[in-house]
Amino acid sequence: MPGGPSLYRLLEFLGSACIRFTRTLGSVLILFAETLKEMLFPPFEIKNTFKQMQEVGIKSVPVVIITAVFTGMVLAFQTFTGFKRFGAEALVGTVVALSMTREMGPVLTGLVVAGRAGAAMAAELGTMRVTEQIDALETLSTSPVKYLIVPRFVASMIMLPCLTIIADMLGILGGYAIAVWLYGMSSALYWRRAWNYLEMNDIYGGLAKACFFGAAIAIVCCYRGFYTEGGAEGVGKATTGAVVMSFMTILISDYFLGAWLLK
Template identity: 70%
Template sequence: MRILRPIEVLGTLLKWPIEELGRIILLLSSVIKELFTPPLNIKNTLKQMFEIGVSSLPVVVITAVFTGMVLALQSYTGFKRFGAETLVGSVVALSMTRELGPVLTGLIVAGKAGASMAAELGTMRVTEQIDALETLATNPVKYLIVPRFLSGITMLPSLSVIADIIGIAGGYFVSVYLLGASSAVYMKRTWNYLELEDIYNGLIKSCFFGGAIALISCYKGFYTSGGAEGVGKATTGAVVLSCMTILISDYFLSAWLFK
């Protein structure tokens, strides 16, 4: 029997994440089912879009402008060594649209909106507000989760577009005003190498991240148990799992989209 022991340990270790994944997928299937069952709660959806989009906007803007700036600064120093300074514009544009815009916005929204979704739903669970919804013959998945899911998949791409533009502007500012690059050359390099495909593949990624953040955070909040401590755990769990999901799926999505 000692030979089987490692297999037993492996099984116990894998049981929990597989169960969790299963429950998330079940939740996703009921979210999708409710999403296509009218009526849609427009008031709640708009409210959530505002929560996710507007509340994260200042942090997204600040992060994007400094990321664009530091990208320009670092790649200028590197490229100068072999006389390729004029390519800074394309590096900033490609990195922002393909990678940094979607991923950084995703991480910010996971930390801000994801945490607040998990905490809000978790509190509603432990104070029996979710039970109360059910006693009022209201489906909590439809009332609470569908609006958050919809705003996740719409607002994250919107924030990403803003991050792309602001990041490129930050790179432009550093290159042209601080490093003395020519404005015309910088813009030309940006446009020459940037394809429309770069932008919309980036946006497909952020759509996916938005859905994942909303689903994971709602899942963690919805199945909270154990009072205030449980709400705290759910919130931390939501942020950690969302960020991990973003970073890991980013690799696979990039490999698949940018062939």
């Protein structure tokens, strides 16, 4: 049978990829359900949650500021030079405000937090797994999901929207700097254009996305760390895998969430 074996191999490859994907998705959802369950019953890990809010939120502020300011600046610069070709440069404020609140704010904040705090979550939990610290928690009658994952989940879900508010504001200010100071646009025009077409729904939709990204980053990164196998190399793989998986989740879900929340 010509081409038979290679066709089999192709089908086998596709089949096993599908099975792997389904299994991973299933495990992530089970961990998510367990996290929700543990979150609702006392004792509540308040101290740990605040510690994680600091890790995820406060320590991400500098990177978020730089990312947002420069993104706003780039948006203003590109819009100004591009729109000038058909005389619409007055709309810079509108473009920057809408882009930042609906897309760039939440997505870039999500990516920054996934790269910074998400990687740290995977590495920390992974190390705890391979050095048996997670087993030790179990032997001390403490649920590792409650003690380790719930605080990270809650902290990310709260801090991501907060960071996004910062990113939205600073992105718009970055755009202002370029439009007004560099291209000499009138300050009042920039603000008027920015506000006139901005609806509260744009901001809320963006923040809702950020909240989802926060939850997704925490679950995905904790999942990769929690089920780490194979020593130091395993921790490395878990960390890289966590960041890649978070990025994919953010970028893919962004489309669907956007289509649903921000019609």
